[in-house]
Amino acid sequence: MNKKLDLFLTFMKIGAFTFGGGYAMIPLIQREVCTNKKWMEEKDILEIVAIAESTPGPIAINAATFVGYRTAGFIGACLATLGVVLPSFLIISLISLVLHHFQEFRAVKYAFMGIRAAVLALILKALWSMFKAAKKGAFAYFIMGVTFLLTAFAKIDAVFVLVGCAVFGIIWSAIRRKEQTHDTP
Known part of the structure; x- marks a missing residue:
């Protein structure tokens, strides 16, 4: 079988049959990529997981992208990413079509109230x-407070607030570094 097609189908299987989020996918990715396909070694997967955890986005998608890139270059990265995302996309699309017809049922309304409460608890955790x-420290609490006020009450888009906080943090770090170099003899 073509390696790129095999990569796509492998990650499509991982995306379709792994429940519990990205961290639940890691053992399956490791088994498929290292043991079954022999595309990589165990140590490579540990590096990929470390990179996937430290980059923005879902860990399973990041891991699929990195494995795909290492295995078959840019096209491999695209196919592995598409493979891991496609099952969830299709399932959610189908559920949304069916859910539209059932959203007025009392049991469905109560179920969504429970789901919202659970999601809130997970976010708070x-x-x-x-x-x-x-x-x-004072700086961290200041940034946290300003960020909360800007997003909650000033209704400023969180993306702009995050970019502003990043710029402010870089400037603050540069000032602190400059102060430290002046203080040392």
């Missing part, structure tokens, strides 16, 4: 985890 892991 992620917020708490990130808060515990983040460096804290």
